[in-house]
Amino acid sequence: MCSQCIYTKMTDSDSSFSSKEHxxxxxxGGVYCLPKGWVSDDVNNDLSGLELELIRKYPTIVMARYLYLTKSRKNHVNYDSIRVFQDETGYLSKQIINLKSNPITMPQLIFRRNYDISQDYNVQALNIENDDVFYNFFNLIKKIPAINWIDLKRTEIDELECYVTIINNTLYFVFSESLPSNKVIDEINQIKKYVESRCIELRLERELILGRGSVNIQTSFQMEKxxxxxxxxxxxxxxxxxGHEFIxxxxxxxxxxxxxxxxIDSYIAGWESDFTNIEKTLSYIYNNGQNINKSSHVIFSMVDRDRVLKxxxxxxxxxxxxxxxxxxASNxxxxxxxxxxDHELKKEYIFDASNQDTLIREVKF
Incomplete structure (x- = not known):
């Protein structure tokens, strides 16, 4: 059978087809590949950068990978619990995300040192829903004892900024990678002095636990890719x-x-928008499945009566x-x-509504 790339339509007389496309x-966690001869080596290599942009940089996917992958390919445990995100156009603002439990944006304070007054800061609050949470930040910062060291990796934020969040009653400080290491302790103590000078009634009294948090590099991504x-x-x-002929x-x-x-925009009907109809379809698939994990990756498609593939x-x-x-127009x-x-069990399945006897079958080669 003649090889023909599903992307360029070039055949084996024009391109090589030595590799397979997952x-x-x-x-x-992808397991199986398209048959050899469906994607040319040139396309496989040229488009690999697109996948890296999605998998290593797009916030939702980065968070999910940390949530489900306890080890990298080199068997190094992923200890990182926080990441700061911002895309190249400001699509997402810089914010601290907790990756250890369900991925969520953390309540946080951003301290930005004023140029004119070195001991003063502008303070911005993000995702802080009530005064109690705000007071808790200030209360914990005021209780900081003489600090020896907090293990932090640097992020690509402004050198004048410091991000502070609380996870399990532990304070995490996020500094610029350009801030010298010997300045970190001084900066934390300056923030403490600033907080102590504020006339705020603190209503929450909670014990400070100094942890050795880990913060990863801020991520930017190209949305088009x-x-x-x-x-x-x-x-x-x-x-x-x-099938090959159809595509x-x-x-x-x-x-x-x-x-x-x-x-690609004209082919995208919704981007992380209403999940209701998708969720109903997923529930139907899982209810008819073979103990498929609900964190599985799913591709679903059909041609409707108006000949639109959705x-x-x-x-x-x-x-x-x-x-x-x-x-x-295809028949x-x-x-x-x-x-x-199912990336957790390393299994893949076909769902086919035309066969009610075996609605879902495991793929095996």
Missing amino acids: IFPKSI VRRAVAKIYFNGIARLF LNDDFDGIRNAILGGN GFLVLYGLFHVSFHIEPI VDFFPRGYIC
Whole structure:
């Protein structure tokens, strides 16, 4: 059978096909690949950077990987519990995220030293819902004893800024990577002096526990690459579910070209928006599954009566994107299909509504 790339449509007379393309990236637990000859080596190499942008830099995915992957590929335990995020255009503001439990943005104070008065700060509060939480920050900072050291990695925030958050009654200080190490203790003590000089009635009295927190480098990402990476995973899933001949149809030239380097926005129906309908579909799949973990990655797709191919991609049960591709002239039935990767159990499944006897079957090669 002649090899032909599902992205460029080039054949083995124009390209090499020595490698295989994972349906879900291996770095997020993907197990199986598309058949050899479906994706050329050039595309496999050229588009690998898109996946890195999504997996290593996009906040939701980074958080989820830390939540579910206790070890990296080199068997190093992921100890990091906090990360500071900001994209290149300010899409997300710099904020501290707790990665150890359910990934959430932490209540935090940002102390920014004034240029003119070295002992004074502008203080910004983020995600602090009531006065008690605010007072608790000040109370704990005021109780700091003589500090020997707090183990922190640097972040790419401004040298004049310090981020402070509380996790399990432990204070975490986040400083700029450009701030000299010998200045860290001085800066913490200056913040303490500033807080002590404020006339605030502190209503909460809680014991300070000084931990050895770990803070990772601030992450920036290119949204356009992230969107193309997500579309690529979805496109791989469509190819696996509907077949090589189907995906090579001219109906898909627009989205394949967008993945290779165009504007993918016209094919994205929703980006981490309303999860209600997706959640209902996932519940149906899980209820008919074989003890599939709800953190699994899922690609779901179907062609509706108006010949529009609709579907979604869910990663880690947290991140979700909806797609639509129209019109689809190819001859295909209207039964929903899905491809599921249980990254925790290292198993993958096919969901096929056209076969009620085996609605979900495990993929085995």
